[in-house]
Amino acid sequence: MKWFYRCILTLNSTILLIVVYLIKEQVVLPIPNLNENCSYGIYVLSTVLFSGICLLISNFLGEDIIEGGIVDIEPANNSYLPSYLGYFFIALSVNNKFTLAWVFVLIFIFTFNSQTLFFNPMFLLFGFKFYYVTTDSGLKIFVISRKNIRSLKGLQFTNLRRINNYTFIDWRG
Template structure:
């Protein structure tokens, strides 16, 4: 289940590249030919949002874990750390001129995202009220935490309902 979820998270994290390309190229669904093009664009944007919502249901099946408040030594907000990466993705997708090139670029980024298996930053999580944090533990291990809570002070909060995505990435549902 963990590997399936990791594949799914990597896909959700990189799919916005295709959305930007499809909107740029003014693609539209055939069944919406009678409607303005932006109807298709709305669906293109809704697809990753719906898939991200679905990822929360899948996450319920991941292994449970916890982190004691006494073992949290540092908290660093990571929401903004990934903005340059996503801006790069968007600029790449704007520079792609055809579908075969998009497929190759998407697959390369997808594979690298999956194989890195350290962070699964998906900007759509922000729409669902989640935040991203780097947490340094008392054992000097730096983990990536996805949670709805606003964290400020180390040792103030324990995490009893974590789900382990991999050894360094957790989501609190």
């Protein structure tokens, strides 16, 4: 299940690259009486829906806990956003479907094999935030959570789902 979820999460994290390309190329869905703005809205809404499905699937991952031993926590939203915006610039600069396909496959492979690049700005719409948590053993992990963390005092993560050894999602926050 974990491998499958990582594939789905990777696809979800990179799919906006294709959405931006389709909008840039003004690709309209082949549905009668559907204008381009409706098509673009469907593209964007489908990524939001897909993100929601990814969040629901995460409930089936293995459970984990981080309590005590947290020595530092820092927001990760700002550090990943520039990387994610890079996908937009790539999508805007790619000039054909063949190149887009190859670029997408390469980004997908790199994102899948990375330990922490499951940042998906669509999760922000569902109230999730992204954090780097450093444990007392020096391990720095990536946590996706609804918690609004301002202090280490009493901080516990008791309802985590493990995506991989370095990435966790706190689905219920």
